[in-house]
Amino acid sequence: MNSEPIPSYLRPEDLEGFVGQPHLVGTGKPISIFLENGKVPSMIFRGPPGCGKTTMAHIISKKLNPDPVAGTGQCFFHLSGVTSKKDDLKEIIEIAKKNVAYGKSTIVFLDEIHRWNKAQQDTLLPYVEKGTIILIGATTENPSFTINNALISRCRVFVFEALKEDEIADFIKKNLEKIKKNHPKIRISDENILLASKLGNGDLRNSLNVLESAIMMKGAEVQRGKGAKDKYDEKDEQDKCVSLTDQDILSAGQKSVYYDRDSEEHYNIISAVHKSLRDGDGDAACYWIQRMLMGGEDPLYICRRLMRFASEDIGPADNNALLLSTTVYDAVQKIGMPECDVFIFQLAIYLAKAKKNNLTYRVAIATRQDVEKYGNLPVPMVIRNAPTKLMGELGYGKDYKYAHNDPSAKDQQHMPDQLKNRKYL
Numbered sequence: 001m002n003s004e005p006i007p008s009y010l011r012p013e014d015l016e017g018f019v020g021q022p023h024l025v026g027t028g029k030p031i032s033i034f035l036e037n038g039k040v041p042s043m044i045f046r047g048p049p050g051c052g053k054t055t056m057a058h059i060i061s062k063k064l065n066p067d068p069v070a071g072t073g074q075c076f077f078h079l080s081g082v083t084s085k086k087d088d089l090k091e092i093i094e095i096a097k098k099n100v101a102y103g104k105s106t107i108v109f110l111d112e113i114h115r116w117n118k119a120q121q122d123t124l125l126p127y128v129e130k131g132t133i134i135l136i137g138a139t140t141e142n143p144s145f146t147i148n149n150a151l152i153s154r155c156r157v158f159v160f161e162a163l164k165e166d167e168i169a170d171f172i173k174k175n176l177e178k179i180k181k182n183h184p185k186i187r188i189s190d191e192n193i194l195l196a197s198k199l200g201n202g203d204l205r206n207s208l209n210v211l212e213s214a215i216m217m218k219g220a221e222v223q224r225g226k227g228a229k230d231k232y233d234e235k236d237e238q239d240k241c242v243s244l245t246d247q248d249i250l251s252a253g254q255k256s257v258y259y260d261r262d263s264e265e266h267y268n269i270i271s272a273v274h275k276s277l278r279d280g281d282g283d284a285a286c287y288w289i290q291r292m293l294m295g296g297e298d299p300l301y302i303c304r305r306l307m308r309f310a311s312e313d314i315g316p317a318d319n320n321a322l323l324l325s326t327t328v329y330d331a332v333q334k335i336g337m338p339e340c341d342v343f344i345f346q347l348a349i350y351l352a353k354a355k356k357n358n359l360t361y362r363v364a365i366a367t368r369q370d371v372e373k374y375g376n377l378p379v380p381m382v383i384r385n386a387p388t389k390l391m392g393e394l395g396y397g398k399d400y401k402y403a404h405n406d407p408s409a410k411d412q413q414h415m416p417d418q419l420k421n422r423k424y425l
Contacts, residue, residue: 006212019171020163042135047160050203053138057109064105081115113137114146121148162202169197187243199253213252282352303329317357363424377416
């Protein structure tokens with residue numbers, strides 16, 4: 001019996017076993033082409049948890065280095081953006097330089113690369129540029145906001161999508177015999193698999209953890225002699241096997257999830273923060289923010305949402321709200337967790353107590369609706385730019401009044417004809 005967790009021993013070792021991401025893997029798709037040619041660039045994988053980013057990095061390493069024993073014997077390194085430091089990278093670089101002499105590729109997989117600050121990310125640049133290492137960075141965040149432009153320009157960025165329920169279910173079914181081999185006394189139905197796939201919320205690892213938790217809990221029941229007898233049919237009675245129920249799967253799913261940054265609960269909680277602030281309930285807002293922080297949410301994500309709130313729900317009623325929001329974002333970015341939590345709470349308290357006005361939000365909605373309805377309406381001739389003589393002759397800027405010299409300039413037509421009398425403010 002294999003003591004490894006199910007997600008570990010079911011990890012695919014080649015593209016044939018890889019699940020999902022048909023836009024990246026398959027005939028004529030970029031990652032498959034790279035591997036066929038035997039030359040892989042440094043890459044950034046952006047996507048939600050459990051969609052195959054880490055697995056793909058392992059597959060690439062194995063494909064490029066089928067015989068890792070030659071040379072230094074080590075060609076794949078897994079770093080964490082949370083716990084790994086620059087010194088860890090220095091040790092890897094020395095090994096990578098030796099691998100180059102043996103014609104081996106050294107892959108550095110940096111999970112949660114967005115957790116490294118600018119200075120840490122900068123240390124990667126020369127080695128990525130020279131090809132000393134192949135960097136594969138994994139992130140759940142938008143690289144445009146969290147990864148240095150210089151590093152992005154040296155990498156290919158690929159977006160991994162959350163897996164579909166049927167993709168997860170098919171993967172489990174294909175590997176069901178391996179699971180049964182390790183848990184021969186537990187019967188798993190197609191219905192169990194479908195439910196576990198659904199509870200994973202697009203996260204294969206989460207679905208497998210749910211299934212494994214259900215199996216372990218059911219196995220404990222069998223050991224105690226409880227809840228099994230009424231599940232046996234004649235064959236089960238002889239083999240002493242017990243079947244999983246949907247309730248087993250549901251119970252395991254409820255117990256395995258605390259806070260998932262890409263699940264429905266993530267959006268429920270950030271919605272609770274926003275609405276609590278809108279209603280002036282700072283106590284509730286601070287509670288929900290703490291839930292997110294303790295669940296591992298990126299504090300900068302929370303800051304971005306509070307920044308949006310400052311403009312959407314407070315706006316011109318208190319312009320300092322937006323100024324404080326940007327200041328707190330900068331402070332959180334510089335200090336990081338866990339010390340930055342007080343900055344976020346200070347901002348939340350201020351926003352909850354501030355006067356509310358949603359004028360800017362209403363203006364944004366109304367103007368968007370008009371643009372969508374009327375399309376590209378022409379700019380009135382009087383306020384058009386006229387940098388050339390021909391444009392002037394065509395009437396561009398004709399009779400334009402300069403507001404600093406002529407108070408009546410405010411009465412000029414500034415809106416398109418179809419929206420001549422439209423008021424947003």
